[in-house]
Amino acid sequence: MVPHLTTALSGPLVLLEKRILQAMPDIEHWFRTQWQEVSAPFYASVDLRNAGFKLAPVDTNLFPGGFNNLNPEFISLAVQAAQVAVEKICPEARRLLLIPENHTRNTYYLRNVLELCNILKAAGMEVRVGSLSPEVTEITRLETHDGLPLILEPLVREKNRLKLNAVSFEGIDYAAFDSCAILLNNDLSGGIPDTLQGLEQYLIPPLHAGWATRRKSQHFSAYNTVVDRFSTLLDIDPWLLNPxxxxxxxxxxxxxxxxxxxxxxxxxxxxxxxxxxxxxxxxxxxxxxxxxxxxxxxxxxxxxxxxxxxxxxxxxxxxxxxxxxxxxxxxxxxxxxxVYTFETINEAVAEPVVYMMDHFVIGGFYRVHTGRGIDENLNAPGMHFEPLAFEKPCTLPDCAGAPDAPPNRFYAYGVVARLALLAAGLELQENDPLNA
Amino acid sequence: MVPHLTTALSGPLVLLEKRILQAMPDIEHWFRTQWQEVSAPFYASVDLRNAGFKLAPVDTNLFPGGFNNLNPEFISLAVQAAQVAVEKICPEARRLLLIPENHTRNTYYLRNVLELCNILKAAGMEVRVGSLSPEVTEITRLETHDGLPLILEPLVREKNRLKLNAVSFEGIDYAAFDSCAILLNNDLSGGIPDTLQGLEQYLIPPLHAGWATRRKSQHFSAYNTVVDRFSTLLDIDPWLLNPxxxxxxxxxxxxxxxxxxxxxxxxxxxxxxxxxxxxxxxxxxxxxxxxxxxxxxxxxxxxxxxxxxxxxxxxxxxxxxxxxxxxxxxxxxxxxxxVYTFETINEAVAEPVVYMMDHFVIGGFYRVHTGRGIDENLNAPGMHFEPLAFEKPCTLPDCAGAPDAPPNRFYAYGVVARLALLAAGLELQENDPLNA
Missing domain, CATH: 3.30.1490.20 (ATP-grasp fold, A domain)
Structure with missing residues (x-):
């Protein structure tokens, strides 16, 4: 099922999608050259708004939740992309310590953490989950909304390393765990805890990607730069992609x-x-x-x-x-x-979210929202949405099809999401304390 | 549908599959370190034989046909892997000239060429097909077995470059085509034609990968080295993987x-x-x-x-x-x-073929052969086989499942195929005339 674009004003967007489709080899070539200069974040999700006349990112998350909402049919794309990411960052790594958000009562979020573990394990890593939460004082088994177990362990700081202690739990022996890299799935909104300061282990993404220091305006300022270059390449009005x-x-x-x-x-x-x-x-x-x-x-x-x-x-x-x-x-x-949301499914507003690992689009889903206006924010606290996984990957445009045929709309999503990803890469580079 | 292993002697193989499954993080870590030292071929397919007690490669093809036999559901894996391969070899490349085999009457082979074009186009390349065949003296439209068009053009040698001329054909204008890289899907069994000698363009794979100079014994000698290392890692008898x-x-x-x-x-x-x-x-x-x-x-x-x-x-x-x-x-x-083939579907012998691009397993299929013995060669001239695409990728083992559950058998195929791929990388490195 793919949302309908319910607007009489889709003209300019179909033009935009057409232009994107026509220029596809140029676009991919351009991205290739851009990624030679800018490092892609390890992972990211981008919220898009499709107004028919305009397609733009409104939020770029560098600690994406929601991996559980992706189409399980295409999880192998995520695995392959994770392998590339690990090879780039730390090919010698065997182990990865995953640090999630503290809200351990959100069983959907726990499902996201579990899915992320599964992807990284399938990519060949040993993965364990260490919690920053003061409530996790000993190894704990939590349960996801669909009844799957997730084991959380207390983090142990030893000098400049974060480790997990050896422990026996429910008949299983867990060896002591010392990883060369730590993957954050915690956006550091509450500031950078002391536990994470001055670590010698490789932190992915780096601390300055967290909301303790990150600013949306820095991201969209980098996005301006990216879209200006891209619009020149495509000879289009940058406003069609940029709020x-x-x-x-x-x-x-x-x-x-x-x-x-x-x-x-x-x-x-x-x-x-x-x-x-x-x-x-x-x-x-x-x-x-x-x-x-x-x-x-x-x-x-x-x-x-x-x-x-x-x-x-x-x-x-x-x-x-x-x-x-x-x-x-x-x-x-x-x-x-x-940016108006003119995509709907059964009269419910549908907002696409695109997921990426390294510089690859690995899938996405729609946040489908009943009873909400087309000009309201869909990611509000306590808001309920139904995820609808993209039924196809974003990498297989159908050049013979109509510009707004589903594979081509997915491709356009993937292009705009990658523009935001490139902006995030630029933003992290510009705000790296080591470059200050 | 997954073939049955029809042998009472599957004991040692289940042990092998179990060992592979247990050691998965070690295996992936090992491959990562190996690929730091050895370059993966651009693409390859590996024919495997599964004797129940033994799982081994019998042929490694560096100019794989049969991309049309892969599961279309997972073609996005091939696209993503092709992007990695292109980035490594020639990130600046926009265009790729594909040179296929000359047997233009094999409409199934033509379908393979078309599928390969589609993958490379989806990866963002401009792709045209130039033929070495003396019969292709002008731009020609051929038809695949399922009625799709494939355009072949005559190659034009200008000094040290191979190009395609500008031409108008069936109402379409084809610009002159000068690519920075040339992809061979022609195994050079008949020797290296003069047209391909001394080119300044990047040839993928290199000429010494062709059967004009390549020897199976060099490949299996490199495979010995690879399997010896791998068997030490897994503490198993190398013979279980090596004929x-x-x-x-x-x-x-x-x-x-x-x-x-x-x-x-x-x-x-x-x-x-x-x-x-x-x-x-x-x-x-x-x-x-x-x-x-x-x-x-x-x-x-x-x-x-x-x-x-x-x-x-x-x-x-x-x-x-x-x-x-x-x-x-x-x-x-x-x-x-x-190596006996003990995998059968409806009493027909089934031989797995695994496809790889760069160092990623992108899928595979079974050659299903009716009326043929378990000790005979399945890739004989004029032989008819029914391809049966792998229904799942080879990268998602189910560690909770039985060692011979389909996802785990596919994973084992992927591991053994990558051992052969690593051997091919080593072989190309050792036989590179530039290293002589």
Whole structure:
């Protein structure tokens, strides 16, 4: 099942998809040369919005959850890509210590951790899961939503190494575990814990990829660079792939500091977007997304259609905007052009999420959302969505088919997701403390 | 559908499969370190024989046909592997000139060429097919067995480059084509044509991979080295993965020169094999395969159970043995321990063929042969076989399943095929004229 594009305004997008399809060998050649200069992150997922007239990334996650939502038929693509990634980073590695998020009660997230373990094991690694959670004081068996076991072990810091102790549990002997590399599936929203500071082991991704230091605006600034180059290659308007954004700092939602600045920026984004809508004959009303510049998890985020909306926030809205995951306060925000979601399945909004390992697209799924508007954020806290795995890989365009035939739409997703991936690579390179 | 292993003697193989499964992280780590030192061929296919008590490669093809026989569900694995291969060899390449075999009347082979083109195109290359055949004097549209078009163009040599001319054909304009790399799907059994000598373009695989210079005995000698290392790693008897072989040169089947030498070698192989059969309690009768040391295509090959059989060859058999593909005379032969095929589907013998690109296993199929003995050669000229694509990739063992459960048997195939691939890499390295 593939979502329908329910818009009369799909003209420019079909043009874009057509252009992408035609230029496919040039695009792949271009990516090859780009990856000679920029290292791909170990893994990433990219949230896309397909407005019919525009296809753009709205979020790039460097600690992707949701591997459990991918099509199991194509998990071998992930295995093969993981092998490439391991070979590049640490060919001598035998063992990998995986550090997940602390929310051990989310049994769907646990399923993601298990799937990631399975991929890495199939790629030939010995994998064990070590938890940062203060609740995990001894080896623990948790259960995923579908009843599969996941073993979590307490991390042990010995000088500059993180290890797992030897232990006997439920009749199985676990040897002491000292790995040459550590894979983080924890986005460090709460800051970098002491346990992870100054390790001599190889950390994947590096600490500066975490939300303790990462900023969305740095990512989208790198994305501007990438899209400008790519648009020149394809001779297209970069706006078709890129939402406008601005930043505002020194905001205090509680104390109502910075409201005017924020309103000004919203005004500016809406005006620029309206000009583009006019240019392309789009009759929808522009909207903007205001969100914390550091990682959210769908918290600290709002959708506005006029500058006034950020001026008259009630207490509840101000509270909602002022803190994000792990209780971090918000003072820097990013104001981004909203991109309509015009893909639907059975009248439910469907948002594609593309998964990558190293520089390979390994699959993806749709977040299918019933009872939610086309201009709202689909990744909000407590929000329920049904995952719908992509039924085909994103690497097999059908050049003889229509530009919007499913394999070609998947290919276009994969291209735009890789542009965001390239931006993430650039962003990590630019913000590497070793390069400072 | 997966073939049955119809033998009461599967004991040692289940042990072998069990050992392979247990040692999986060690095996993958070992392969990773091996590929740091040895370059993988661009592509290869390996014919395996599964005797229940033994699992071994009998032929390693560096110009694989049969891509059309792979499971279309997993062609994305081939695409991803091809991208890795292209990045390693020539990341700047945009175009690839594919040179196929000359037998343009084999419409199944044409389908293989088309599939290979599709994989390379999906990997982002511009691909055109240039023919060495003197019959292809102008651009020609051929048709595959299933009615798909394949365009062949005459090669044009300009100084040290092979190109295709600009041409208009059936309403389509083909630009002049000058590629930085040339992919050979032609095994050069008839010698290296002048057209291919001294080119400045990158030839993949290199000319010395062709049967004009390659020898099976060099391959199996490299395979000895590889299996010895691997068997030490797994602490197993290398014979379980490796058929004995010897060579004999100066043979002239027509003139009956060298018969005694050949008989002696056959005797020696059968004796050593019998000793192993005794050791493992195998009651079958040992047999040996005598074949041309240079590439065959199933010609110049015979199966014998006693030394006398090579002494009393009638005229017909001598004729059959004395020439191979392209009419080349046979004077060097390899005498190899025969490996029984105990895999059957509906009572038909089934021989697995594993396909690889770069160092990745991308799939495979069974040659399913009705009305043929378990000790005969399945790749004989004019022989008909039904391909049965592997239904799953070879990279997803089920460590919780039985050692001979299908995913685990596929994994074991992939491991043994990669041992042969590693041997091919070593062989190409050792026989590289640049290293001479």
């Amino acid at each position: 406008y954004f601005e930043t505002a700092s020194g905001i205090d939602f509680h104390a109502r500091v910075g409201e005017d600045l924020l309103a000004e920026k919203v005004e500016s984004i809406l005006k620029k977007t309206q000009a583009k809508y006019d240019e392309y004959g789009i009759t929808q009303q522009p909207f903007a997304i205001v969100k914390a510049d550091a990682g959210t998890y769908g918290m600290g985020i709002m959708s506005v259609k006029s500058a006034d909306e950020v001026r008259d926030l009630n207490r509840k809205a101000r509270n909602k905007m002022s803190v994000i995951k792990e209780g971090m306060a918000v003072s820097e925000v990013i104001i981004q052009e909203g | 004995y072989f010897e060579t004999a040169s100066g043979i002239d089947f027509h003139a009956r020169v060298g018969e005694d030498l050949l008989a002696e070698k056959v005797e020696s192989i059968l004796k050593k094999t019998q000793a192993k059969y005794d050791e493992y309690g195998i009651t079958q009768q040992p047999f040996a395969i005598v074949k041309a040391d240079a590439g065959t295509y199933g010609m110049g090959i015979m199966s014998v159970k006693s030394a006398d059989e090579v002494r009393d060859l009638n005229r017909k058999a001598r004729n059959k043995m004395s020439v191979i593909k392209e009419g080349m005379a046979v004077s060097e032969v390899i005498i190899q321990e025969g």
